[in-house]
Amino acid sequence: MNSRIFTLVLIISTLVSCSNPSGIGEDTHQGKRSRRTYSLAIHGGAGTITKANMTPEKEAAYTAALDTALTIGENILKNGGTALDAVEQTIVYMENCPLFNAGRGAVFTHEGRNELDASIMDGSSLKAGAVGGVTTVKNPVRLARAVMEKSPHVMLTGRGAEQFAAENGLELVDPSWFYTKERWQSLQKALEAEKRESKTGDMTDPARRDHKFGTVGCVALDKDGHLAAGTSTGGMTNKRWNRLGDAPVIGAGTYASDDACAVSCTGHGEYFIRYSVAHDVWARATYLGETIEQATDFIVNKKLAENGGEGGLIAVDRYGNVAMPFNSEGMYRGYAIPGERKVMIYR
Ligand code: ASP
Numbered sequence: 001m002n003s004r005i006f007t008l009v010l011i012i013s014t015l016v017s018c019s020n021p022s023g024i025g026e027d028t029h030q031g032k033r034s035r036r037t038y039s040l041a042i043h044g045g046a047g048t049i050t051k052a053n054m055t056p057e058k059e060a061a062y063t064a065a066l067d068t069a070l071t072i073g074e075n076i077l078k079n080g081g082t083a084l085d086a087v088e089q090t091i092v093y094m095e096n097c098p099l100f101n102a103g104r105g106a107v108f109t110h111e112g113r114n115e116l117d118a119s120i121m122d123g124s125s126l127k128a129g130a131v132g133g134v135t136t137v138k139n140p141v142r143l144a145r146a147v148m149e150k151s152p153h154v155m156l157t158g159r160g161a162e163q164f165a166a167e168n169g170l171e172l173v174d175p176s177w178f179y180t181k182e183r184w185q186s187l188q189k190a191l192e193a194e195k196r197e198s199k200t201g202d203m204t205d206p207a208r209r210d211h212k213f214g215t216v217g218c219v220a221l222d223k224d225g226h227l228a229a230g231t232s233t234g235g236m237t238n239k240r241w242n243r244l245g246d247a248p249v250i251g252a253g254t255y256a257s258d259d260a261c262a263v264s265c266t267g268h269g270e271y272f273i274r275y276s277v278a279h280d281v282w283a284r285a286t287y288l289g290e291t292i293e294q295a296t297d298f299i300v301n302k303k304l305a306e307n308g309g310e311g312g313l314i315a316v317d318r319y320g321n322v323a324m325p326f327n328s329e330g331m332y333r334g335y336a337i338p339g340e341r342k343v344m345i346y347r
Pocket of ligand 1: 234235236244246247268269
């Protein structure tokens, strides 16, 4: 009798282990399978970023800014801080840096305003916060975190979000704080292209869309194995009608879950929303058992690329493996893991 039960248990456990639907935790994939003590990745946007249209001064400025951002996040993680704090503080720095399309340095809407979107997600609780279309909040990612921690909601937009920011003591600024000459000129070019197009009917003017996206994002794994992701942006130049992109949409521009990975995206937001990009990375890793290299490469270089969705993403998995694929000419990006760090711009 006992031996029959034993045989049955053996057969069942063999069947279960052979059909593990998630694949996560198995040792059959590429990539590291023991957990790093921390891991951090950042992006400062993807797009037509080539050596040819970059000056040495500009390249040095971006490299230095990315490096400082990495240092901020890495120091928090090295000192035992949480992934959530690392993500928030790193993005705050990038929002305050006028080089990036987030916070100060955000792109302009059709009407000449800066409307900011941001989100953050805590992989340990699946709690998330997001804000869309705010115009006076200095650090939208801080507001996103406040929405997550101090409201019963996930996403707040426009005037209500501003009111919530004021009630919760977030720093408010005059909208002129976000102005930079370069972004203003990009809007003027886009508006001129639009005028030309309305006369000629040719909708393919390259100046119509600003192909330098420039959103910022950060993903992190901390010493306790918790993951977090955040994204912040001014959206796309010449956007209209209170358009929201993927950055504030949980599952599109941002996603984190401790059981698999944390993801932050940048690129043509409409595509990232339609393809639920950030959540799709989690889904492929979880249901198909793909590594984040496999999952993100398929989504960015096949699914998005074949359908005209320009951009890229950063992802870190629960072991601290990092993937940073993009299908545009360049992506401002960097990562830091114990004993190794790197900042990159071009392909
Ligand atoms: N994804 C952002 C948006 O569509 C733009 C960007 O990544 O720069 O709003």
